[in-house]
Amino acid sequence: DSGVTQTPKHLITATGQRVTLRCSPRSGDLSVYWYQQSLDQGLQFLIQYYNGEERAKGNILERFSAQQFPDLHSELNLSSLELGDSALYFCASSASGRSPLHFGNGTRLTVT
Amino acid sequence: AQRVTQPEKLLSVFKGAPVELKCNYSYSGSPELFWYVQYSRQRLQLLLRHISRESIKGFTADLNKGETSFHLKKPFAQEEDSAMYYCALGGTQGGSEKLVFGKGTKLTVNP
Numbered sequence: 001d002s003g004v005t006q007t008p009k010h011l012i013t014a015t016g017q018r019v020t021l022r023c024s025p026r027s028g029d030l031s032v033y034w035y036q037q038s039l040d041q042g043l044q045f046l047i048q049y050y051n052g053e054e055r056a057k058g059n060i061l062e063r064f065s066a067q068q069f070p071d072l073h074s075e076l077n078l079s080s081l082e083l084g085d086s087a088l089y090f091c092a093s094s095a096s097g098r099s100p101l102h103f104g105n106g107t108r109l110t111v112t
Numbered sequence: 113a114q115r116v117t118q119p120e121k122l123l124s125v126f127k128g129a130p131v132e133l134k135c136n137y138s139y140s141g142s143p144e145l146f147w148y149v150q151y152s153r154q155r156l157q158l159l160l161r162h163i164s165r166e167s168i169k170g171f172t173a174d175l176n177k178g179e180t181s182f183h184l185k186k187p188f189a190q191e192e193d194s195a196m197y198y199c200a201l202g203g204t205q206g207g208s209e210k211l212v213f214g215k216g217t218k219l220t221v222n223p
Contacts, residue, residue: 043156043216045213056210100158101148102158103155103156105154
């Protein structure tokens with residue numbers, strides 16, 4: 001158990017819809033990262049937050065947004081969903097940007 | 113800029129054979145390098161970090177600054193080693209500390 005909790009485990013929704021993925025980092029970790037893993041693209045970095053502030057942005061679409069709350073949990077919002085958004089979405093946390101990441105079990109999103 | 117290259121998308125070996133998963137990096141500062149493993153689309157788990165200089169599950173990795181490499185090696189592969197392996201580089205870019213992953217190598221160990 002990495003200590004990083006992601007909910008829900010699975011999500012099935014239709015195109016055009018909006019979903020929210022939730023992540024609770026390990027106790028004491030201030031950094032939260034979001035990654036998208038699809039079969040053809042591999043592991044893609046989306047965004048990083050540190051203590052509530054956005055720190056780095058990767059290949060995140062404009063339809064996607066995220067935030068980190070004062071209690072350090074984070075949410076990833078995906079809107080106007082397309083079939084190609086179907087993927088595993090991982091959250092990871094770390095004590096600092098150069099520390100090892102601890103990954104959650106992921107949310108498997110299926111867009112039909 | 114930070115960059116990690118894993119040149120092999122797929123690697124297949126027989127049980128008991130040596131295995132080497134290649135990782136090259138590009139970074140102008142002092143790098144921190146990691147190997148992560150992912151079994152059957154489960155969560156990624158930290159396997160090794162270069163500063164620890166340890167051996168986990170028989171795997172070792174040595175940082176070669178001259179060749180900018182951090183290859184993962186195991187002398188005798190086991191079937192349970194079959195997984196996706198990701199090399200990652202920790203560094204500072206634009207004032208932010210970040211971890212950059214390679215695209216991964218899928219290792220298959222055949223019986």
